[in-house]
Amino acid sequence: MAYVAVKGGERAIDAAHGWLAEARRGDPECPDLSLTQIEQQLGLAVDRVMAEGSCHDRSLAALAIKQARGDLIEAAYLLRAYRTTLSRFGASRPIDTDAMRLRRRISATYKDLPGGQILGPTFDYTHRLLDFALLAGTPPPPAPQATPKREAAPRVTGILAAEGLMRPETASEAAPADLTREPLAFPADRSMRLQALARGDEGFLLALGYSTQRGYGNAHPFVGELRVGEVSIELQPPELDFPIDIGDITVTECQMVNQFAGSKTEPAQFTRGYGLSFGHSERKAMAMALVDRALRARELGEEITAPAQQEEFVLLHSDNVESTGFVEHLKLPHYVDFQNELEKLREIRADALRNAAE
Amino acid sequence: MTTAAGYNFGYLDENSKRMIRRALLKAVAVPGYQVPFGSREMPLPYGWGTGGIQVTASIIGPDDVLKVIDQGADDTTNAVSIRRFFAKVAGVATTERTAEASIIQTRHRVPEAPLREGQILVYQVPMPEPMFRLEPRLAETRKLHALADYSIMHIKFYEDIARTGHIATSYNYPVMVDDRYLMSPSPIPSFDNPKLHRMPALQLFGAGREKRIYAVPPYTKVRSLDFEDHPFQPIRADGTCALCGSRESYLDEIVTDDRGGRMFICSDTDYCGTRAAGQEAAE
Numbered sequence: 001m002a003y004v005a006v007k008g009g010e011r012a013i014d015a016a017h018g019w020l021a022e023a024r025r026g027d028p029e030c031p032d033l034s035l036t037q038i039e040q041q042l043g044l045a046v047d048r049v050m051a052e053g054s055c056h057d058r059s060l061a062a063l064a065i066k067q068a069r070g071d072l073i074e075a076a077y078l079l080r081a082y083r084t085t086l087s088r089f090g091a092s093r094p095i096d097t098d099a100m101r102l103r104r105r106i107s108a109t110y111k112d113l114p115g116g117q118i119l120g121p122t123f124d125y126t127h128r129l130l131d132f133a134l135l136a137g138t139p140p141p142p143a144p145q146a147t148p149k150r151e152a153a154p155r156v157t158g159i160l161a162a163e164g165l166m167r168p169e170t171a172s173e174a175a176p177a178d179l180t181r182e183p184l185a186f187p188a189d190r191s192m193r194l195q196a197l198a199r200g201d202e203g204f205l206l207a208l209g210y211s212t213q214r215g216y217g218n219a220h221p222f223v224g225e226l227r228v229g230e231v232s233i234e235l236q237p238p239e240l241d242f243p244i245d246i247g248d249i250t251v252t253e254c255q256m257v258n259q260f261a262g263s264k265t266e267p268a269q270f271t272r273g274y275g276l277s278f279g280h281s282e283r284k285a286m287a288m289a290l291v292d293r294a295l296r297a298r299e300l301g302e303e304i305t306a307p308a309q310q311e312e313f314v315l316l317h318s319d320n321v322e323s324t325g326f327v328e329h330l331k332l333p334h335y336v337d338f339q340n341e342l343e344k345l346r347e348i349r350a351d352a353l354r355n356a357a358e
Numbered sequence: 359m360t361t362a363a364g365y366n367f368g369y370l371d372e373n374s375k376r377m378i379r380r381a382l383l384k385a386v387a388v389p390g391y392q393v394p395f396g397s398r399e400m401p402l403p404y405g406w407g408t409g410g411i412q413v414t415a416s417i418i419g420p421d422d423v424l425k426v427i428d429q430g431a432d433d434t435t436n437a438v439s440i441r442r443f444f445a446k447v448a449g450v451a452t453t454e455r456t457a458e459a460s461i462i463q464t465r466h467r468v469p470e471a472p473l474r475e476g477q478i479l480v481y482q483v484p485m486p487e488p489m490f491r492l493e494p495r496l497a498e499t500r501k502l503h504a505l506a507d508y509s510i511m512h513i514k515f516y517e518d519i520a521r522t523g524h525i526a527t528s529y530n531y532p533v534m535v536d537d538r539y540l541m542s543p544s545p546i547p548s549f550d551n552p553k554l555h556r557m558p559a560l561q562l563f564g565a566g567r568e569k570r571i572y573a574v575p576p577y578t579k580v581r582s583l584d585f586e587d588h589p590f591q592p593i594r595a596d597g598t599c600a601l602c603g604s605r606e607s608y609l610d611e612i613v614t615d616d617r618g619g620r621m622f623i624c625s626d627t628d629y630c631g632t633r634a635a636g637q638e639a640a641e
Contacts, residue, residue, distance in 0.1 A: 010438050077403065084399040087371060181377075183394040183569035186497045312495055322567045325404025326484070332406065332436050335610055336429045336466045336625055340528035340547040342611065343593045348522045 024069050038062040047250075047279025048072055052320060053079030054180070054199040056249050056278050073201075077321045084180070091175070093234045093243055097253045098155060100229040103280075107156050108223040109257060115153020120228060122282075156225040157255045157272055167260065167271045186312055187298065193315060197291060198276060200318030202284045208308040209290030217294045217306035221273065224257035228280050252277045254285035258293050260300060271300065368415040369447040374398055378416035378571070382562060385573035390535025391503070392486050397569040407440055408566030410463045410482035414444065417478065417562075418461060423451045425459035430467035430608065430625035437465070456628050466529075468550040470607050470629040473559035475576060481544045483565040486572060488532040488542040508540045511583060519588055528593055534581045535574055543580075549592040549608045554580040597622035602633035 025032070039046055039062045049061040053076040061079055068074035104120025107113055119125075160166035176191035179199075184192060197205065212219035230250055234243035254275035262268035273293025275285035294308040307313055317323060366372065374396075381395035400408040418424065424444055428437040432454040440463060441452050453459050456469045463480040473479060487499050492510045502508065511532060518526040531548035535541045543554055544563060554561065554574060561574040574580060584590035595609045600621045607629055609622040624630035 009433055009435075010442075013435060013438060077399070080399040081401045085365065085369075085371065087373075181396045183396055185394065186495075312497065316496075321399065322404045325406060325408075326567055327405070328403065329405030329484070332465075333429050333434055334466070334545075336547055336608070337529040337545050339595060339609070339611055339625075340549070340593055343595055344524070344526065344528040347593070348524055348526070351523050 024067070033066060035059055035062040035066065038065055044280060045070075045072060047277075047281050048202060048284070049075045049079060051278040051281055051284060052076035052199055052201065053083065055079050055083040073320045073324050077324070080321055088181075090235055090237070092246075093236055095231045095233065095251070097227065097231060097251070097276075098153075098158075100153075100227055100231050100251075100253075101248075102153060102227055102229040103250075104228040105153055105225070106223070106227075107225045109156060109225075110159075113156065113159070115151050116149065121280075153227075155255065157257065160224070160257065160270055165270050166257075167269050169272070184315055188311060188315060190296075190299075193295060193311070194274065194276070194288075194292060196315045196318060197288045200288070201320035201323070202281070202287065204318050204320070204323075205287035205291050206283060208294070208314060209287035211306065212290050212294045212308045217297075217308045218302075219290060219294060220259040221256045221290055221293065222258075223286065224255045224272070226252070226254045226282060226286065228252045228282070250279050252279065252281050252285040254282070254289040256286070256289040256293055271296065365447055367420075367448055368418050368444075369400070370398060370412065370415045375416040378412055381571045382413065382416065382573065385562070385571050386560070386575050388539075389574055389578050390539030390541040390572060392570040392572045394569055395571050397566045400566065402440065402443065404567035405484060406436060407463070407465060407482040409564030409568075409571070410465070410480045410566075411440060411443070411564075412566055413480050413562050413564035413571065414461060414463050415448070417480075418444065418448055418450060420448070420450065422460045423453050423458055425453050425456065425462045425628075426464075427462065427467060427469070427626075427628075428465040429610070430469070431627040433627065454628050455632075456626075466545050466547075467608070467625060468546055468553045470624070470626040471632075472553075473557060475558045477559040479557075479559050479561045481546075481561065481563045483542065483544045483563045483568075483570075485530075486542055486563065486565040486568050486570040488530075488540050503539060506538065508534075508583075511540060512585075515583065515585070515588075519585075525584070525588065525590075531590075532583050534583060536578050537581075540583070541572060541574075541580075547593065547608060548582065548590070549594045551580075551582045551590070551592060556580070595622055599624045599630060602630045602637065604630070604633060 039058050042065065045065055046058055046061045049064055049072055050056050050058070053061065053064065060082065061075065064075035064078040065072065067078060102118055104122060105115065105118045107117065157166055161168060177189060179192055179195040184196065211217065230248045232245050233247055233249060235246050236243040256273040257270050258273060260269055260271040271293065273289040275289030275292065277284045277288065291308055291314060294306070295311055295314060297304050297309040304310060368375065377396055381393045385391065385393045397408070398412060400411055402408060402411060424441065425432065426437045426441040428434040431437065444450055445452055456462065456471045459477065461478045461480060462469065463482065465482040468479070487496070489499050489502065489511055492514055493499050493502065515525045518524065529547045530542055530545040531551055533541050533543050533551060533554060543551055556577045556579065558576050560576055563572045582590040595611060597609050598605050599607060599609060601623050604624055607624045607626060610625045612621045612623060613619070614621055
């Protein structure tokens with residue numbers, strides 16, 4: 001009877017999982033997608049999943065994308081749930097993005113600068129016309145080759161700092177907080193904040209960053225520099241007095257330069273917003289840099305008026321694994337609470353109707 | 359008794375479990391106080407019981423017998439999913455009988471049958487902060503708890519009464535624990551609130567997404583917030599269970615047709631099933 005129909009069951013779950021597996025595979029006549037294909041040809045999806053899953057492993061990210069049927073938030077969640085079970089045997093030294101082997105490096109503040117502008121593989125100046133040659137599977141013509149310049153490419157913020165125009169950041173040898181082990185506490189320190197933003201949802205940060213450009217937060221940003229390339233990861237074991245290079249990863253770094261009017265205690269100068277993301281993900285790094293700068297309002301003594309400047313609002317809602325879980329939990333049964341609401345509403349209405357009749 | 363290959367007993371690694379147990383000890387020592395903890399990503403989504411699952415994973419041992427309920431029932435899909443998860447990663451015995459369980463993980467209900475000493479009731483909590491609708495900033499609510507300043511909640515109740523004649527909260531009805539901390543009992547119906555008071559079993563509350571743990575130790579005073587002239591009144595549908603005939607238990611309303619037909623059945627399936635079986639045996 002009705003009772004059976006309302007309550008779920010183990011058999012239903014098993015059947016649903018079976019159906020899901022079939023739906024994921026699609027038409028069996030069509031060749032199965034290999035992880036290498038995903039890694040190679042859907043590379044930016046892999047990068048996004050690594051960033052939001054906060055785990056740098058291209059093949060695991062590709063597996064997650066395949067298993068999630070291309071749902072990138074679901075894929076980031078699969079990767080997170082895996083990474084949380086891994087034991088932690090150490091922390092790497094801070095990466096040196098000055099020494100990055102550049103694939104792309106642009107500055108919007110200087111026409112030319114040491115190290116030059118390197119356009120690299122970008123959608124920026126493409127015309128967004130559907131390319132029907134891809135439909136036909138035609139291989140692209142070979143790109144022109146050149147020998148990479150081995151010129152140093154110092155960061156733009158450093159150039160400004162040398163002139164005293166950039167607000168200096170204080171270096172710290174203190175061990176940074178670890179968001180994956182400790183809960184966020186407010187006010188959050190900048191290391192915690194940047195960790196949260198680095199794994200934050202690209203769409204959410206994009207919208208917040210955009211809002212600061214549209215008057216919600218009084219931002220005047222310039223892309224001081226955006227660079228993409230490979231950096232070495234070095235580990236310094238406590239028993240050795242020199243670091244060991246354990247491999248390379250690709251990262252995207254964005255340093256936004258912002259005006260700062262100055263305050264009673266500080267002269268006018270430029271301030272920075274910082275964005276760093278795994279893989280090639282310029283939109284994410286730029287949005288992160290805008291939001292990071294907006295969140296520095298308290299530290300810089302600016303008036304907090306806009307959502308992007310409100311630390312709790314931004315950091316507690318940027319994680320898409322958390323937000324998708326809580327939004328989607330509304331699909332779970334709530335009939336006990338709903339019953340309580342029904343009875344309460346009936347009681348209140350009955351009173352009101354009785355009073356109206358009197 | 360086998361556990362899933364490649365994963366530790368109870369899924370979480372031992373260091374994470376120890377961190378959670380430390381938070382639990384602090385929570386028990388300060389009843390009703392929300393202890394922040396380093397919540398981990400679990401293979402079940404946030405909002406689907408990760409707090410309760412992490413608490414259960416940290417306290418469960420091979421000899422435990424686990425019961426999992428959602429909406430009072432053992433056979434709701436999410437309860438089935440969580441019970442299976444622990445059967446897989448901890449290989450523990452599971453039960454649907456309230457009396458046989460050593461750990462009961464629950465979402466939205468407290469079992470009808472009284473719990474006894476030695477049992478642990480683990481609540482899944484979506485929003486641990488009872489005042490979050492009135493003050494969303496955690497830094498602010500922390501201050502209010504430190505000062506035991508719960509006036510905003512009293513004002514909210516006062517305004518409800520002024521407007522409708524009733525306190526408009528029906529579930530997730532806030533309680534004062536040990537006369538000190540205002541606490542969310544999780545979204546249980548207010549009908550269940552009196553069961554929290556001086557319960558012989560240990561009550562643990564886990565909020566995974568919000569990264570908070572809190573507790574009510576056995577036999578602790580738990581009072582639902584109210585006014586002298588508007589005393590707390592638990593609500594229950596005025597009906598009789600169509601399966602076991604109970605007039606005391608909390609009821610689910612089942613819509614039987616599109617002409618206003620309704621029937622009521624117990625929300626607690628074990629309570630209902632046990633009563634119905636007893637009646638059959640007596641006949």
